[in-house]
Amino acid sequence: MRVVLAEDLFLLRDGLVRLLEAYDFEIAAAVESGPELTRAFAELAPDVAVVDVRLPPSHTDEGLQCALRARRERPGLPVLVLSQHVEQLYARELLADGTGGVGYLLKDRVFDAEQFIDAVRRVAAGGTAMDPQVIQQLLSRRQADDRPLGRLTPRELEVLELMAQGRSNAAIAERLVVTERAIAKHTSNIFAKLDLEVSDDDNRRVLAVLAYLDQGR
Amino acid sequence: MDAKSGDTKDVGGRARGVVLDGVRALALVFVTLPGAAVLFVLSVVSIALIPLGVGIVTTPWVLTGVRAFADLRRMLAAQWCGVRIPPAYRPIPKGANPWARCFRMLGDPATWRDLGWLLVDMTAGFVTVVLPVALLLYPFEGFALAAGLWRVFTDGTDVGWWYAFVPISGQGSALLAAGLGAAFLVTGYFTVPLLLRVHFLLTRTVLSGDQGELAERVRVLTETRRDAVDTSAAELRRIERDLHDGAQARLVAMGMDLGTIEALIEKNPAKAKELLTQARKSSADALTELRDLVRGIHPPVLAERGLGDAVRALALRMPVATEVDVDLPGRPGAPVESAAYFAVSEVLTNAVKYADADRIWVDVQYLRASEGTLRISVTDNGKGGATIGAGSGLSGVERRLGTFDGVLAVSSPAGGPTMVTMEIPCELS
Numbered sequence: 001m002r003v004v005l006a007e008d009l010f011l012l013r014d015g016l017v018r019l020l021e022a023y024d025f026e027i028a029a030a031v032e033s034g035p036e037l038t039r040a041f042a043e044l045a046p047d048v049a050v051v052d053v054r055l056p057p058s059h060t061d062e063g064l065q066c067a068l069r070a071r072r073e074r075p076g077l078p079v080l081v082l083s084q085h086v087e088q089l090y091a092r093e094l095l096a097d098g099t100g101g102v103g104y105l106l107k108d109r110v111f112d113a114e115q116f117i118d119a120v121r122r123v124a125a126g127g128t129a130m131d132p133q134v135i136q137q138l139l140s141r142r143q144a145d146d147r148p149l150g151r152l153t154p155r156e157l158e159v160l161e162l163m164a165q166g167r168s169n170a171a172i173a174e175r176l177v178v179t180e181r182a183i184a185k186h187t188s189n190i191f192a193k194l195d196l197e198v199s200d201d202d203n204r205r206v207l208a209v210l211a212y213l214d215q216g217r
Numbered sequence: 218m219d220a221k222s223g224d225t226k227d228v229g230g231r232a233r234g235v236v237l238d239g240v241r242a243l244a245l246v247f248v249t250l251p252g253a254a255v256l257f258v259l260s261v262v263s264i265a266l267i268p269l270g271v272g273i274v275t276t277p278w279v280l281t282g283v284r285a286f287a288d289l290r291r292m293l294a295a296q297w298c299g300v301r302i303p304p305a306y307r308p309i310p311k312g313a314n315p316w317a318r319c320f321r322m323l324g325d326p327a328t329w330r331d332l333g334w335l336l337v338d339m340t341a342g343f344v345t346v347v348l349p350v351a352l353l354l355y356p357f358e359g360f361a362l363a364a365g366l367w368r369v370f371t372d373g374t375d376v377g378w379w380y381a382f383v384p385i386s387g388q389g390s391a392l393l394a395a396g397l398g399a400a401f402l403v404t405g406y407f408t409v410p411l412l413l414r415v416h417f418l419l420t421r422t423v424l425s426g427d428q429g430e431l432a433e434r435v436r437v438l439t440e441t442r443r444d445a446v447d448t449s450a451a452e453l454r455r456i457e458r459d460l461h462d463g464a465q466a467r468l469v470a471m472g473m474d475l476g477t478i479e480a481l482i483e484k485n486p487a488k489a490k491e492l493l494t495q496a497r498k499s500s501a502d503a504l505t506e507l508r509d510l511v512r513g514i515h516p517p518v519l520a521e522r523g524l525g526d527a528v529r530a531l532a533l534r535m536p537v538a539t540e541v542d543v544d545l546p547g548r549p550g551a552p553v554e555s556a557a558y559f560a561v562s563e564v565l566t567n568a569v570k571y572a573d574a575d576r577i578w579v580d581v582q583y584l585r586a587s588e589g590t591l592r593i594s595v596t597d598n599g600k601g602g603a604t605i606g607a608g609s610g611l612s613g614v615e616r617r618l619g620t621f622d623g624v625l626a627v628s629s630p631a632g633g634p635t636m637v638t639m640e641i642p643c644e645l646s
Contacts, residue, residue, distance in 0.1 A: 054521065061521040085508055085517045088533040089526060108504050111497055137534065144536050 001124060002028040004046040006037040006063055007082070008056050012107070016050065019110065023117045034062035041070040041077075048124035052107075053083040053090070064090060076101045080123045083107065086131045088138065088214075095128075095210055100203045103129035103166075118171070128166035128206045135164045138213040148194050156193075159186040164209045168202050235406050238413045239353040241297055245346040245416070248289075253339035256283050260332055267319070277318040283331050287424060290338075294417040302421045310589070310644055317585075334423040345416035352405030352412075355381075359398025367391035437619075445620040452514075459510050467503035471496045519558050523548045527558050528579060537569050537597075539577040546583060547645030549591055553621055557581075557593060557641060560614045560625075564595045564637045567610045572599025572635055583645060594638045601633035611637070 003025045007013040010032075017030050029040045033056045041049065049070075055063040067079040080103035081094060094102045103123040109131065110116050119129035139161060143149050152160065162172045169187065173180040187205070191198050194212055199205050256279070263279045266272030284306060294300040307325045309318055322328050358366075359380055367385050371377030376384040380394035474496040481489040511517065519527040525543035532539035548554065561579065568574050574597035584590045605611045605627055615625045623641035 054517075059520075083517075085512070087518055087530045089518065089530040108501050111501060141533075141536060 001047045001121075002026045002044070003120075004028050004037070004040045004044055004049040005030040005051075006032070006034075006040075006049070006055060006066075007052045008032045008054070009052075012052075016110070019113055019116070020050075020120070023113075025120070033057060034066050037063065037066045038069070041066070048078040048080065048120060050080045050082060050120065053081055061090070064093070068093060071097065071099070075099045076126065078123045078126065079103070080105065080120055080129065082110075086133050088134055091130060091134045092214060095207070095214075098207060098211075100128055100207060101126045104134065105129060105131045106133060119166075122166055122168075127168075127203050128210070130165050130210065132161070132165055135161055135213070138164070138210075142213055151193050152190060156186050156190050159183060160190050160209065163187065163190075163206060164213060166206050232406065235409045236353070238297075238410045239349055239405070241293075242346045242349040242409070242413055242416075245293075246343070246350055249346060250339050250343045252286055253335040253342070256286055257332065257335040257339065260335070264323070273319045274315050277315060277322055280322045280328055280331075283328075283335065287331050287334065290417075290420055291424070294420060298414045298417045300414070300417040300421055302417075302424050305425070307588075330424060334420070337419065337423045342416060342419060345412055345419060349405065349409040349412040352401055352409060356398030356402040356405070359394040359396075359401070362391040363388075363395030367394075441616075441619040441622075444616045448617065456510065456514065459506070463506040463510070464503040467499045467506070471499040471503070474499065515555060516558065519554060524554045524557055525581060527554075528561055528581060531558070531562055531565065532577075532579060535565055535569060535577065537574055537577055539565070539579060541579045542581070544582040545591075545645065549641075549643045549645055553591065553641055553643045556617050556621055556623070557591060557639070560617055560623075560639055561593055561595065563610045563614050564639075567603065568595065568597040568599060568635065572597050572601070572603065572633070574599030574633075574635075588642045589644050591641045591643050592638065593640075594636060596634055596636045598634050600631075601629045601635050602631045603627055603629040603635050603637070614639070 001024075003020055005013065005016055005020070005027060007016060007030075013030055013032065017027055020027060028044045028046050029036075031037050031040055035057075037049075037051065037055065040046070049067065051063045051067050053061050053064045055066070064081060067081060071077050071079060075097060076099040078101035079094075081090070082105055083090070084107055086104065086106055091104050094104055101123055103119055105116075105119060109119070123129050139149075139157070149157075158176065159172055162175060167175070169180050169183045173183045176183070188198060190196075196208050196212060199208065259279045260276075260283060263272050263275045267276060284304075288304060291302045291304060294302055304327075306327050307321070309321055313321065362378070362380055362385060367378070367388065367390075371386055373387040376386045378385040380391075381397055383390055383394045383397055385391055385394060474492045478489045478492045478496070481492065516527055516530075518530040522530075523545075525545050528543065529541045532541045549557070561581075565577065565579070568577050577595065577597045580592075580594045580596075582592055584592055603609075603611065605615055605625065611625065611627060618625055618639055618641060621641050621643065623639060626638045627635070628638075629635040
């Protein structure tokens with residue numbers, strides 16, 4: 001799988017290259033600025049891109065803007081955005097086109113190599129990887145004024161949280177140490193209680209949950 | 218400028234100074250009355266033409282001329298007499314259209330002071346420069362009369378000419394005129410530098426505006442500066458303490474864990490693995506603490522996107538539904554942005570904590586009229602009763618905004634709703 005990596009700090013870039021290579025990714029390019037990233041998107045057609053939000057030369061959200069631009073040109077182009085801080089505002093912008101293949105994680109998540117690589121693979125496959133912090137913020141906001149959410153059992157809330165992060169039923173089952181069937185039951189309960197349309201497509205399911213959590217604000 | 222008697226060298230030096238001041242006064246005679254009169258008439262005509270539209274284009278030009286004229290006099294006052302007259306014009310934004318330039322200049326009190334000064338300059342100002350010139354030149358007519366010029370006017374039988382109040386009717390009265398002229402010259406010797414100084418002091422009095430207003434401004438600036446310094450010192454202390462007790466301590470713990478792991482890795486791999494997990498947790502905690510600290514110093518979204526999106530991101534973090542409406546055609550300077558952001562943050566926190574609100578509206582807009590003002594209003598549907606009391610969050614906000622000449626107004630009747638409005642004069646880039 002060919003990866004384009006954009007990160008301006010040498011130490012982090014180097015670490016990410018080594019990490020990704022250790023898990024058999026092919027690094028198509030490891031760049032350090034916005035213009036270079038735009039060129040890499042255009043010329044290299046990567047399978048997935050791992051992009052730092054803040055890049056030179058402007059040191060603003062240049063990486064995010066590059067990624068959003070590239071996705072407008074090629075909808076569904078898988079991009080995993082990394083940042084020192086997560087903002088719902090940015091998450092919403094990344095999810096706005098509803099095409100999936102999007103990730104938005106804190107840089108700290110790289111500490112857990114397995115989880116991080118899993119997120120990269122998921123995004124590359126058209127799935128979603130949202131940082132737990134984003135999901136927690138969404139949940140706590142919605143819980144304050146949302147009745148349907150109040151009807152979920154604590155376990156169902158837990159499943160909802162993991163689902164919103166973009167994890168598959170199998171991954172959720174493994175995480176909560178229960179069977180996949182039990183999780184499937186939980187999810188269908190959740191969808192019924194929140195009045196959401198049930199879908200077999202994992203990815204569409206995640207996007208529906210995220211849209212539900214983000215609505216009304 | 219006291220006259221020093223005695224030493225002849227001193228007298229010679231003073232005489233040269235008096236002559237120089239006389240020449241300067243003479244130059245000013247040709248500048249004050251014609252310059253001030255022409256500029257005053259032009260200004261009045263130009264302002265009168267504003268309703269017709271032409272005035273909007275011409276007024277800034279004419280007023281710029283008036284300012285150049287006033288600036289020339291400021292320069293001369295400083296160079297010739299050491300009288301400093303600081304200019305106090307409000308800045309005009311670059312690239313402003315004639316309309317904005319025109320009304321910005323007309324809205325500046327300094328413009329009206331300038332126009333008033335033109336009137337003073339062509340009357341009292343003119344007199345104070347004509348007088349020294351007369352005191353130095355008029356005596357020579359007296360000397361000339363005594364030297365024989367009187368013969369041109371009279372044959373010695375009637376009064377053919379007046380020198381000041383002396384009727385010239387012959388050699389005797391002509392000598393009297395010369396005596397009077399000498400008296401004038403002596404008076405001039407002592408008063409010319411003084412008169413020139415009076416001229417410039419008069420200019421300063423009229424041009425430099427109201428001292429009371431300045432004193433008040435100085436008082437406010439002193440106060441807000443002290444607040445700003447206190448606040449930033451307290452802020453630095455807090456950051457130092459947070460770093461010291463938080464991230465720094467965690468990194469030390471992590472280093473120790475790594476050392477222990479190094480020692481244990483072969484003897485007791487299971488224990489080493491456990492410590493590794495702990496070290497990783499320490500680093501994650503350190504990062505979280507640093508992140509919170511950074512957010513408190515300068516929120517990343519503010520740096521990346523500016524005030525509008527930073528307030529939107531802030532609203533998304535609120536546990537209460539918050540609507541944000543932003544209308545900013547550009548970005549204020551970084552210090553203003555930061556102050557405005559933290560002010561909004563504090564007001565929002567207050568609304569959530571004390572007002573029991575379940576809906577908040579934030580409105581950020583830029584008013585171009587006159588100065589250019591950033592206005593932010595935060596309204597909530599809570600129970601009201603908020604005041605800017607001692608120790609309340611709002612008085613902190615007021616102090617923070619004060620550094621930028623910003624103001625805070627609170628309307629919060631018991632039972633709500635509460636509306637907090639903040640205004641900061643600023644320019645957008």
